[in-house]
Amino acid sequence: MEQDINTTAPQNYKIAPEKVLPTQQFFAVEYPGNVINTEKALQTLGGQRGLKKAVNEDLLELRFRPNNPFCHPINGDIIPTANLLLKVTRRRKKVTYHHTRRDSDEESIKGFNFEIMGIISKTCRFRGMADYQHVPNPNDSIPRYRKALENFDINTIMDFESLLKDERDEDNLPPPSFSRIECPTGYGYRQNMAVVKVLVQKEGQAPALKLINRSQEPPPDAVKSAHQPSPESVARIKKLFAERPIWTRLALMNNLPACDRRTIKMQATIF
Structure with missing residues (x-):
């Protein structure tokens, strides 16, 4: 039975050409826009110096107004990749004016040449949103x-x-930044499972929608007295604000003992 197996290749079999993969490594940037002017696009990325710094430190910022210091950047995520940089060259044939447009498109393309330039070892992607801008x-x-x-x-x-x-x-x-959230998240809004929607229709009136709460647990008791900070903590904070009217949260916590740091809440007041 082993003699019946034909191990020879068919006569019309064409062996694929062998190519040597170049070892040259490249750094790719997925620019979030239609690049028309390459020089202006490089300026928004910090120029050649900014790209060189991004390769070494894995940090790249995109500023749509590079000459404005108040322009908040978009942070890029640099991730390791193993992509190939392919160079495609298309040769065109000279077209005469008496040909139609369809014939010209078919005859103008003479052929394509493909060449692998190297390996893209790092790629910068911009998936976050821009921060609020202040002018x-x-x-x-x-x-x-x-x-x-x-x-x-x-x-x-x-x-x-x-x-x-x-x-x-x-x-x-x-402030140096307005929002700490760069990427939107799906919150998943939905109705409370303990609340049931019921349509109630009376004669001669439009149907009304009522929400019936069928909670199985009793409501919690009201808080009799809220927690208040100690008078010593209030005195220490008042003393610091008397010395300087404006404090950052980090500077204020560094000047307070450990017992007072828990009383500082993440709240802001707009005047």
Whole structure:
């Protein structure tokens, strides 16, 4: 039975060509936009220096307004990949004007050439959303001084001390970031399982919707007295705010003992 098995290849069998895989490694960036001007796209990524830093430190920021320091960046995720960089070259044939458009498209393509350039070992992807943007008033002191430095305005630069005395927007300080959440999450909104929807229709009236709560457990008792911080903790916090009216959460916790750090809540008050 072993003699009946034909181990020879058929006559029309065509052996695939063998290619040597290059060892050159590349760094790819999935740019979240239609790139028309390559130079401007590189400026939003920090230029060649920013890309070189991203390869070594795995950190890349995208700024749609690179010349604006108040523009919050989009953080890119650099992940290891094993993709191949393929170079496709299409050769076109000269088309005469008396041909139709369909015939021209068919005859203009002479052939395709494919070449593997190397391995993409790292890829930067932008999957997060941009943070809220804050554009300051161009008539404020700091934007005016920055514009004077760019334009070499000596008179405005010499008058910098008077610009610092402008206290109109002293309390309107933008935070370094507005939102801590970069990617949206599916919350999964749904009705409470203990609440049942019932349609009640009376004669001559439109049907009304009633929600019937069928909770199996009794409601909890009301809190008699809320927890209040100790007078010593309140005195220490008041003393710190008397020394300096504005504190960051981290600086305030570093100046308080461990017993008072639990009383600081993650809340903000808008004036």
